[in-house]
Amino acid sequence: MHDYENLNYSALDDKSIRSKDFTQERLIASGLSKQRNNVLTAVAILILAIVLALHALLLISDGWSLLAALPIIALLSVFLARSLNLEVRRRFRVLKFALDNNLHYIAEKAPATRAPIMFDIGHSKIQSDILIFPNQSFCARYSYTVGSGKNQSTYHLFFMRVKLSRKVPHLILNGKKNGVKLSPAGHHVQELKLEGDFGKYFRLFIPPNYHIDALQIFTPDVMQTLIDIGQQLDIELVGDELYVYQSLSNNPYKSSNDMRNFLATVSLIAAQFDKQVKTYSDTRAGSVASGRVHQSGTLVKKRINKYLRIVVIIIVLLITFAIPIIIRLAAVNYFEQMRSEYQVPQDPTSRCLDEYRLHDNFDIFQQCMIESR
Secondary structure, eight states: OOOGGGSOOGGGGOTTOOGGGSOHHHHHHHTHHHHHHHHHHHHHHHHHHHHHHHHHHHHTSSSOOGGGGHHHHHHHHHHHHHHHHHHHHHHHHHHHHHHHTTOEEEEEEOOSOOOSGGGGSSEEEEEEEEEEOTTSOEEEEEEEEESOGGGOEEEEEEEEEEEEEEEEEEEEEEETTSOOOOOOTTBOOEEEOOSTTHHHHEEEEEOTTOHHHHHHHSOHHHHHHHHHHOTTEEEEEEEEEEEEEEEGGGOGGGOHHHHHHHHHHHHHHHHHHHHHHTTOOOGGGSOGGGOOOOGGGSOOBOOOOHHHHHHHHHHHHIIIIIHHHHHHHHHHHHHHHHHHHHTOOOOTTOHHHHHHHHHOOHHHHHHHHHHTO
16 A cells, blocks of 8 residues: 555645646646636636626716726626636645655546446546556546436545455445445445444445355454444445545545545555455356456446337337327217217218317317207
């Protein structure tokens, strides 16, 4: 495991860091040059919009001039510029933290993998403020959107990925006390009830028939550690990777203490899991030495049975085409019975049918039939 305790965290508390503290090459390499330019462009557009709006307002006022509104424009412009620039300034601090500790920093990118269920939820997914450690562990902010239009919601969280010694089945631990929306809905899973008070704080989802395997990994020591320091976390084990998710309301990048505590927590949890993983083997995958996990140990999405799919298609076709035709034929048959009852001539272009087609009103048709007797 990486020695997170000896990192230099001071940059995360330094509010005075600006883009001038970095070379242009460094800003371009990290992706922050583009972020800074986007903010400056947004500020310029907003200032112009404010000027035009106030100018239009003042033109219809009595005795006012645009010159009198300049102080208001200046104050609003400063406020907007400061607000929009806070995001980039925060990223400058994260970049400085990365440079001070020889870490690789990436401003933002789309998720590179869909293996964790979290990265398979929603759309418009983006990872930002990515810090890559020498041992290839990395942490980042993550946002994604579910739904569309008025029913659209965007979620934000913070996560860290740590490599494990061996591959394990796909396991999902959902903490009941955090705001992370990690859910195995739509996948073939079973919920495993663990002993003691563990179920008060977490729900554990496993692939079908992997109960014994899960108990080899979630030992009493691991469960106690999670209860003690991990109640605000969601955890996902997939392949040889451990993903730890945390609500962005507890963003570790806010301060040095938050970052130090988060990394210490993840490091301890990862060490506990890795201790169990080293002795784990999936006997379904062949020899113990292979280190592989059988395909049944991965979570797969539920698929609609092919016969059920055919039935659904037939029902949709009936609703779309067959049922309107049946209703129409029934109506014509009823009209014919009405003609017979009221002894109306069997003329397919009779006045009563014309009246019905014109007004689409059964009462008019019935009245016409009575009058035609």
